[in-house]
Amino acid sequence: MDIGRILKGCTCHRLWYTHFMKAYPIPNEKTSLYEYTKEELRSWLLAHDDKAAHAEAIYEGLYRLRVRSTDEIPGIPLRLKEKLAPFLLPRPAIATRRVSKDGTIKYLFRFLDGQAVEGVLLHYEHGHILCVSTQKGCRMGCDFCASSRLPYAGNLSADEIVGQLLAVEEKENVSIRNLVYMGIGEPLDNADEVKRSLQIFTDQHGPGIGARHISVSTCGVVPGILRMAEENWPCRLAVSLHHVDDQKRSQSMPVNRKWNLSALMQACKTYTEKTGTIILFEYALIPGVNDRPADATRLIALVKDIPCRINLIGLNPLQQGGPGTDEEAATRFRAQLQQAGLFASKRKALGQDIDGACGQLRGQFIQEETK
Numbered sequence: 001m002d003i004g005r006i007l008k009g010c011t012c013h014r015l016w017y018t019h020f021m022k023a024y025p026i027p028n029e030k031t032s033l034y035e036y037t038k039e040e041l042r043s044w045l046l047a048h049d050d051k052a053a054h055a056e057a058i059y060e061g062l063y064r065l066r067v068r069s070t071d072e073i074p075g076i077p078l079r080l081k082e083k084l085a086p087f088l089l090p091r092p093a094i095a096t097r098r099v100s101k102d103g104t105i106k107y108l109f110r111f112l113d114g115q116a117v118e119g120v121l122l123h124y125e126h127g128h129i130l131c132v133s134t135q136k137g138c139r140m141g142c143d144f145c146a147s148s149r150l151p152y153a154g155n156l157s158a159d160e161i162v163g164q165l166l167a168v169e170e171k172e173n174v175s176i177r178n179l180v181y182m183g184i185g186e187p188l189d190n191a192d193e194v195k196r197s198l199q200i201f202t203d204q205h206g207p208g209i210g211a212r213h214i215s216v217s218t219c220g221v222v223p224g225i226l227r228m229a230e231e232n233w234p235c236r237l238a239v240s241l242h243h244v245d246d247q248k249r250s251q252s253m254p255v256n257r258k259w260n261l262s263a264l265m266q267a268c269k270t271y272t273e274k275t276g277t278i279i280l281f282e283y284a285l286i287p288g289v290n291d292r293p294a295d296a297t298r299l300i301a302l303v304k305d306i307p308c309r310i311n312l313i314g315l316n317p318l319q320q321g322g323p324g325t326d327e328e329a330a331t332r333f334r335a336q337l338q339q340a341g342l343f344a345s346k347r348k349a350l351g352q353d354i355d356g357a358c359g360q361l362r363g364q365f366i367q368e369e370t371k
């Protein structure tokens with residue numbers, strides 16, 4: 001019996017869930033089988049007098065065959081199916097789905113605890129990219145971000161992060177091979193669960209997404225960057241830079257008051273040295289604020305010792321409370337970086353007609369819930 005499936009869509013699911021958990025206590029502190037990395041599953045199997053090797057078949061059943069009940073996992077003995085029976089295979093419900101004229105699809109995922117986060121499926125020439133959320137809100141307070149104006153309701157667990165991919169793949173009948181952790185939340189403020197979700201996403205018996213096709217984006221949480229470097233997380237690092245002087249950055253992104261540009265750049269340098277990979281710097285162009293030639297000159301100086309790529313982002317109007325990015329200034333800015341030998345690309349602002357900015361859908365959801 002897949003109770004997660006039965007509960008999905010039910011308006012009083014929380015009551016049912018509580019009732020079920022009292023009636024059928026599970027043999028472990030974790031309730032969702034998606035919460036386990038393969039190594040954790042191997043340990044669980046050994047602790048429950050079973051063969052660790054079954055973890056591979058379980059993973060293939062969950063992530064390749066996408067079974068909706070532990071009963072359906074092939075290649076494992078009946079006695080193990082019985083042990084696994086109390087586990088849930090929950091996936092977030094897609095409460096809202098909006099399709100943009102440019103093909104971008106925005107989702108509002110709703111979890112069993114009633115909380116909601118956003119995800120975005122982008123279509124680029126080389127395939128689909130799914131942007132996932134990592135927290136139910138965000139504590140970082142960036143002034144250009146709709147998410148920072150909404151209540152913070154805690155971290156997503158690894159299975160809630162992974163569930164966003166499973167839900168979208170099932171809904172759209174697509175295989176997603178590229179992921180960005182750029183939705184609601186600061187991934188390095190939820191580092192343990194983000195790391196575990198990366199281990200699941202990249203597992204060769206699981207979704208099997210290549211580490212080079214996953215980017216974790218931070219607003220500049222320096223200890224988290226150093227941890228990523230130390231533990232060699234299976235992903236690439238993206239840093240939301242956006243400003244090149246401490247005063248402006250601290251005003252716009254409070255994280256900079258704790259770890260300023262000098263500390264951030266030092267951590268980025270350490271990261272590239274330890275991992276041998278480059279960093280992607282995200283730079284949202286705000287007209288008259290950070291898109292002038294002098295800003296480009298400062299940016300060039302700031303990243304000169306760091307192997308990197310610069311991704312210039314065109315802003316949606318809400319993200320900066322005024323008109324969108326000035327395209328002429330953006331072209332000039334990019335050319336200046338390129339002349340200095342930097343690799344700079346410009347990303348179009350997608351999904352502008354569907355409340356594409358991070359947090360807008362969740363904001364509407366919270367408003368409706370509290371009416």
Ligand code: SF4
Pocket residue numbers: 138139140141142145146147148183184185186219358
């Ligand atoms: S931009 Fe990212 S880190 Fe900043 S408040 Fe929004 S979700 Fe949080």
